[in-house]
Amino acid sequence: MKNFLRKYKKELIHSYQLNFNMAQSSIEWTEMTWNPVTGCNKISAGCKFCYAEVMAKRLKAMGIKKYTNGFKLAIHEDELNTPYLWKKSKMVFVNSMSDLFHKDIPIKFIQKVFKVMKENPRHVFQILTKRPEVLLYYDKEGLLEWTHNIWMGVSVENERKIKRIELLQQCSARTKFLSCEPLIGPLPNLNLKGIDWVIVGGESGRTPRPMEKEWVVEIKRQCKKADVAFFFKQWGGTSKKKTGNLLNGRKYLEMPEKLEMS
Numbered sequence: 465m466k467n468f469l470r471k472y473k474k475e476l477i478h479s480y481q482l483n484f485n486m487a488q489s490s491i492e493w494t495e496m497t498w499n500p501v502t503g504c505n506k507i508s509a510g511c512k513f514c515y516a517e518v519m520a521k522r523l524k525a526m527g528i529k530k531y532t533n534g535f536k537l538a539i540h541e542d543e544l545n546t547p548y549l550w551k552k553s554k555m556v557f558v559n560s561m562s563d564l565f566h567k568d569i570p571i572k573f574i575q576k577v578f579k580v581m582k583e584n585p586r587h588v589f590q591i592l593t594k595r596p597e598v599l600l601y602y603d604k605e606g607l608l609e610w611t612h613n614i615w616m617g618v619s620v621e622n623e624r625k626i627k628r629i630e631l632l633q634q635c636s637a638r639t640k641f642l643s644c645e646p647l648i649g650p651l652p653n654l655n656l657k658g659i660d661w662v663i664v665g666g667e668s669g670r671t672p673r674p675m676e677k678e679w680v681v682e683i684k685r686q687c688k689k690a691d692v693a694f695f696f697k698q699w700g701g702t703s704k705k706k707t708g709n710l711l712n713g714r715k716y717l718e719m720p721e722k723l724e725m726s
């Protein structure tokens with residue numbers, strides 16, 4: 465019996481490892497995730513119920529090798545090859561399990577990630593950070609090479625984090641976006657100059673903080689006025705499947721128009 469259980473556990477971990485490494489994503493605004501770095505630490509209110517932390521701890525408990533360190537920052541040089549293996553064009557969320565501009569990630573490694581993105585122009589790479597001050601510092605020093613297929617975004621969960629937009633606006637990425645998720649406060653004064661795309665979503669999980677409908681409608685109104693693509697991801701709550709993503713009876717799944725690949 466013991467042997468059977470051991471074999472069963474091994475097979476389960478192996479099949480999970482295979483599925484996880486395939487990196488197909490259930491995140492509505494992307495297709496794949498690519499995690500050359502894992503692990504992070506919390507820096508703002510939006511981090512409170514960090515999904516990456518929960519997942520990393522779960523994967524560590526399951527014995528998945530990549531997550532031996534749990535949610536501690538870890539660099540995975542071997543992951544740099546992965547995007548070369550995807551033959552078909554993909555929309556790729558970079559570092560869904562970390563933050564590429566975490567201060568402890570050496571710039572040399574970030575540059576390697578940028579090189580991979582440059583050498584894979586058939587894919588679109590979406591980077592999202594809560595640390596745009598680090599991003600801007602490297603950018604102003606001329607250390608980042610932006611190609612057309614790199615989209616850069618910042619998370620803005622409430623008005624207190626609105627300054628992140630200003631920093632993003634100063635960086636040289638061609639396509640820029642905001643992720644207002646989890647939206648935990650109103651954002652009536654968005655400066656959307658130079659912004660191509662806004663994603664909005666409520667928090668999910670066991671004790672989600674509420675998101676008011678008026679906050680979502682207000683952001684949609686500002687996007688329309690500024691001619692910015694608006695993507696409503698989810699209402700969130702304790703059962704996000706039940707709450708869905710309809711806003712006034714319809715879905716808003718707009719994408720930036722800058723999808724050209726050359």
Ligand code: SF4
Pocket residue numbers: 504505506507508510511514515516517560561562563594
């Ligand atoms: S920055 Fe992102 S990955 Fe890091 S703790 Fe916050 S939510 Fe999690």
